[in-house]
Amino acid sequence: xxxxxxxxxxxxxxxxxxxxxxxxxxxxxxxxxxxxxxxxxxxxxxxxxxxxxxxxxxxxxxxxxxxxxxxxxxxxxxxxxxxxxxxxxxxxxxxxxxxxxxxxxxxxxxxxxxxxxxxxxxxxxxxxxxxxxxxxxxxxxxxxxxxxxxxxxxxxxxxxxxxxxxxxxxxxxxxxxxxxxxxxxxxxxxxxxxxxxxxxxxxxxxxxxxxxxxxxxxxxxxxxxxxxxxxxxxxxxxxxxxxxxxxxxxxxxxxxxxxxxxxxxxxxxxxxxxxxxxxxxxxxxxxxxxxxxxxxxxxxxxxxxxxxxxxxxxxxxxxxxxxxxxxxxxxxxxxxxxxxxxxxxxxxxxxxxxxx
Numbered sequence: 001x002x003x004x005x006x007x008x009x010x011x012x013x014x015x016x017x018x019x020x021x022x023x024x025x026x027x028x029x030x031x032x033x034x035x036x037x038x039x040x041x042x043x044x045x046x047x048x049x050x051x052x053x054x055x056x057x058x059x060x061x062x063x064x065x066x067x068x069x070x071x072x073x074x075x076x077x078x079x080x081x082x083x084x085x086x087x088x089x090x091x092x093x094x095x096x097x098x099x100x101x102x103x104x105x106x107x108x109x110x111x112x113x114x115x116x117x118x119x120x121x122x123x124x125x126x127x128x129x130x131x132x133x134x135x136x137x138x139x140x141x142x143x144x145x146x147x148x149x150x151x152x153x154x155x156x157x158x159x160x161x162x163x164x165x166x167x168x169x170x171x172x173x174x175x176x177x178x179x180x181x182x183x184x185x186x187x188x189x190x191x192x193x194x195x196x197x198x199x200x201x202x203x204x205x206x207x208x209x210x211x212x213x214x215x216x217x218x219x220x221x222x223x224x225x226x227x228x229x230x231x232x233x234x235x236x237x238x239x240x241x242x243x244x245x246x247x248x249x250x251x252x253x254x255x256x257x258x259x260x261x262x263x264x265x266x267x268x269x270x271x272x273x274x275x276x277x278x279x280x281x282x283x284x285x286x287x288x289x290x291x292x293x294x295x296x297x298x299x300x301x302x303x304x305x306x307x308x309x310x311x312x313x314x315x316x317x318x319x320x321x322x323x324x325x326x327x328x329x330x331x332x333x334x335x336x337x338x339x340x341x342x343x344x345x346x347x348x349x350x351x352x353x354x355x356x
Contacts, residue, residue: 070105
């Protein structure tokens, strides 16, 4: 681990800036509510003298034709973002990007970051998702620091993965989750330390960083696959679960209690799960807790799920589990293959069993 002054790491590099929407680039509408508006971000950036500083990378801004509040983001938008990121690295702009910053709303940023981590294989450089809690046009916006720092981080050589940056912490994207609606440090990575902490210096965790693969960038394709998530609650009924698992659902992220427990004396509930798994639905067990993970053999209530065929998600976040399940099911593999892959670490998203 080393301290690195940001200004020493990014001279003359190029970063693609992809604006998908979100609070950072919003402006007040006629009613005073924040809303995305085409061209508003470019106008705001033109008023930032820092972007002319030669210590910053050169930046090429691309904007989605339809800017999205992140509450409106769907899996098809994950695919569009992945394709645009790949185009930036391959030279869709001039010159090819050394890194990419994606401006995105914070509400579903963890889902998008997780999906991109699984869709973008063989990255040659970093992809940093960032946003803000207050728009850039506001005097007290956190957007300025998040944007400038993300550009610097994305221009730093030697690492290549999808990350989230807000409020001083660079987090692995598929380990991140939103934990605050009001604080500028809105995201956390409960089961993995930050990849870097940003203060006066940038303190990198080089032992955690994923490196450029050198294998060539590949972009996965998403299919129209039914994947759902369900949070267990006291009193949940078998009928509720049965309705959730109706066709065409092919995958379920089951958010359970504690270390992976569910009602063990409700035979009907377990029967519904078993029947769904037998007909090819992949059910993945993740914990509702912010820290830690699933250990399905620790309690009889968890063992009952394992005996029904539910797959342990380890310490996956709920966001990463859903995105990973959707990406894997899109490959068209059989359910057993998908279930086995869900338990393996593919992009740094989970701690392999026995290594915690």
